[in-house]
Amino acid sequence: MNNFMKTKVPYFPAFLAVIFILLCLSPSVADEGKSIDDQTKEISYLLMCPVCQGQSVGESNSNLANDMRDIIRKQLEQGKSKDEILAYFVSSYGESILATPPPKGINWLLWLLPGAGIIIGGIGIALFLFRVQKQEKEENNSVSNAQAADDNEYLKRIEEELKESDS
Amino acid sequence: MKIFNTSGKLIILIIILGLVGLMGYAIFGTHSNVKTSPLIGKQAPDFTLKTFDGKDLALSDLKGKTILLNFWASWCMPCRQEAGALESAWQKYKDEDVIFIGVNVWDESSNAQSYLDQFGSGYTNALDPQEEIQVNYGIGGVPETFFIDSSGSVRDKFTGPLTEQIIDYYVLKAKQPEKNES
Numbered sequence: 001m002n003n004f005m006k007t008k009v010p011y012f013p014a015f016l017a018v019i020f021i022l023l024c025l026s027p028s029v030a031d032e033g034k035s036i037d038d039q040t041k042e043i044s045y046l047l048m049c050p051v052c053q054g055q056s057v058g059e060s061n062s063n064l065a066n067d068m069r070d071i072i073r074k075q076l077e078q079g080k081s082k083d084e085i086l087a088y089f090v091s092s093y094g095e096s097i098l099a100t101p102p103p104k105g106i107n108w109l110l111w112l113l114p115g116a117g118i119i120i121g122g123i124g125i126a127l128f129l130f131r132v133q134k135q136e137k138e139e140n141n142s143v144s145n146a147q148a149a150d151d152n153e154y155l156k157r158i159e160e161e162l163k164e165s166d167s
Numbered sequence: 168m169k170i171f172n173t174s175g176k177l178i179i180l181i182i183i184l185g186l187v188g189l190m191g192y193a194i195f196g197t198h199s200n201v202k203t204s205p206l207i208g209k210q211a212p213d214f215t216l217k218t219f220d221g222k223d224l225a226l227s228d229l230k231g232k233t234i235l236l237n238f239w240a241s242w243c244m245p246c247r248q249e250a251g252a253l254e255s256a257w258q259k260y261k262d263e264d265v266i267f268i269g270v271n272v273w274d275e276s277s278n279a280q281s282y283l284d285q286f287g288s289g290y291t292n293a294l295d296p297q298e299e300i301q302v303n304y305g306i307g308g309v310p311e312t313f314f315i316d317s318s319g320s321v322r323d324k325f326t327g328p329l330t331e332q333i334i335d336y337y338v339l340k341a342k343q344p345e346k347n348e349s
Contacts, residue, residue: 050305051307051308063273064273064301064302064306067298067302068302070298071302089302092205092206092304092305093305093307094205094305109189113190117186120182124179
């Protein structure tokens with residue numbers, strides 16, 4: 001187990017970082033074929049309720065969230081796309097209405113920093129484990145050298161004592 | 168057991184502080200430029216309301232007038248608090264091409280009517296049968312008030328109960344030609 005941790009674990013954070021980046025970059029699933037109800041629900045979870053504490057429009061029962069869900073449904077029935085509907089709400093409430101900040105401008109930092117943190121953290125952990133492993137090897141080598149020196153001295157003494165007893 | 172030397176620790180500390188700083192800037196750094204409403208400086212969203220005496224009232228019919236658009240509800244205590252100031256200000260500006268419009272939202276019409284009977288608004292009060300105007304204007308609560316200039320552009324938004332001084336400030340500002348505010 002100890003050996004496994006030392007040899008495999010340094011790659012694990014890098015693996016997690018790759019998975020995270022791939023998930024961030026993967027295209028969203030197409031909305032085609034979904035019912036108006038499902039699309040309304042999906043879009044309502046992409047919008048924050050302006051009068052609620054940390055709740056999306058989909059989660060809130062406030063009057064405003066009800067109005068917003070009705071408007072989403074109406075606009076979907078009029079044939080508007082998800083992006084057009086989100087743009088409409090942004091034009092009224094600003095980008096803070098979006099549950100996920102759009103990846104543009106300074107917002108890129110919010111998207112990239114967690115990944116960068118994972119990668120840097122992974123490299124840090126890998127470096128830490130590598131150094132621990134190296135140091136333990138060095139310690140083991142010095143212990144075995146000292147042991148060998150002790151053994152040699154012991155054998156010499158035995159040989160000397162045997163010689164003395166023979167003579 | 169020494170894993171990192173002093174310079175290594177310093178570099179790691181600088182990287183961590185740098186990442187935290189960038190994250191903080193991304194979250195809070197742009198807030199100083201946030202306007203109270205993204206509608207400010209843009210054309211006011213059009214609407215057609217139904218007044219409490221049954222008439223249609225469209226924003227497009229009011230071009231050339233300065234408009235105070237006040238969102239209220241009968242259950243809203245700050246709305247009661249500002250009702251007197253709105254009435255007094257309307258008396259002052261009604262002959263100066265300034266239109267006051269009260270928009271009742273998230274309310275029972277009977278309660279709204281009782282409210283109007285009690286507070287005796289002389290200016291037009293209406294509601295949106297489609298219940299969309301509150302979202303079109305990005306309302307997050309009541310009272311909220313928009314000041315629209317004679318060209319139909321949203322000049323300001325005020326959140327909370329109005330006083331006569333606040334109304335004077337924003338109405339006079341909306342009546343002046345728009346300056347390029349950066």
